Amino acid sequence: MRRFYQESWQGIPFTKISHLSFFHLAGSKFYSTFYEEMFARYSSWEALPLEWRENKHCTADWLINRIKQHRKALNLAPNEPYRVLSIGCGIGYVEKLLLDAMPDLELHVNEPSTVGLKWLRSYLPAEHVYIGIPPTFPSDIYYNLIYLSAVDYTISTRDLINLLENLRAQLEPAGEVVILSSSFLQEDSIIGSFVNAIKILIRGVLHYLGVRPQQFWGWRRTRKDYWQLLKQVGFFQVEDGFLEKSPETYWIVGK
């Protein structure tokens, strides 16, 4: 597992929106301010950079395929909904794509603040939107599938374990939790960690000299880290892989 830092996102330099912290993760206020700036620049999902949209299409396509197969295997009654929860849905592009492809999906979403949901809000009933960190959702609703797309990086391992334990308790029998990671770390050797520590030191110096302010953005995790996490949370069956159309995106499923 390695820390990583970021200076901008979606073409928006962080120095434009907030004071940057080298030691504290970007919190919900940071993301809200970022999304406000993003909505000022972009008028719709389609106006966002093509590369980003293509990447999210790959995630959505994978989820659509997974949901279709899972739904079939569960053999649900025609009037029984297939219920999905997205944690940290951001501006909701993946969710919009899921609903376009499967309009009968019962989709629930979580995001730390309401700001990012500007475009998605009209697609969902208000009672399917849960705001907050950690997510608060009704304890009497159970899901067939819960996913975190490009979210785990921003959560410490201790908080992630707590979150996954809570999510596991909200699964229907045979339900699954999916983590889709866009911050996958290929290897974490001693030499690699040492080189990374030097790079972080240099970044820290540049940050504190005011030359290149950096935001502590989160953690990159290895395959071993993800497997340990899911096993620690108590998932008996774990499978993983990489998205065929976007091989830098790693997925892991716990059942």
Ligand SMILES: C[S@@+](CC[C@H](N)C(=O)[O-])C[C@H]1O[C@@H](n2cnc3c(N)ncnc32)[C@H](O)[C@@H]1O
């Ligand atoms: C990189 S965005 C990913 C958004 C979306 N899931 C996607 O794939 O495009 C990360 C999102 O995680 C949210 N987030 C940050 N910390 C979180 C937490 N502890 N729990 C849930 N969501 C969180 C942020 O507000 C942000 O919208």
